[in-house]
Amino acid sequence: DGGITQSPKYLFRKEGQNVTLSCEQNLNHDAMYWYRQDPGQGLRLIYYSQIVNDFQKGDIAEGYSVSREKKESFPLTVTSAQKNPTAFYLCASSARSTASRRAYEQYFGPGTRLTVT
């Protein structure tokens, strides 16, 4: 089955520790995205990557870092510099080719809930 997997589902960390969230897709999509969801604030874009070895900052990139060494993987590191890291993190991917009628349709993973105390 094609899809996006995120692990772990729940993650608990102490303040001051870096933590890496995993996102893997087997949809052969070029583009991948990381969003943060907080109650009452909707989804906000953290980082996105349209091609391997390239990524761009989204609207709230401070305190986060990413890498895109493989097409199918886009891990997100929440660093100790992120002031309010507790949130629900969602990964997504999409095809880029405009030849497809489904171009840029985003598919989401199940999410990782991060709690930092």
Place this chain on the structure above:
Amino acid sequence: KQEVTQIPAALSVPEGENLVLNCSFTDSAIYNLQWFRQDPGKGLTSLLLIQSSQREQTSGRLNASLDKSSGRSTLYIAASQPGDSATYLCAVFSGNTGKLIFGQGTTLQVKP
């Protein structure tokens, strides 16, 4: 800057009603618009994708329309069921920025 607004923020209806969820956006230069469903604590499920050149899309009991010139989209749910209870999110994709911009969502409760 693109802004997406969804009205109402919450909606409660009895089972069987037809209902309409509204989405408006400020910049009509969009590539596509997506409607998503989110259940509590879960990821987003794509319901319908409307390309900028299309006026509507249908899937089962769901019908989404798009009017780019007025910056509006509606999601019509026919014969609502308790299983339709969820948060519905509208999002527009701008080819220029490569970003999907989300509304705050409409939380729907369908009572048996």
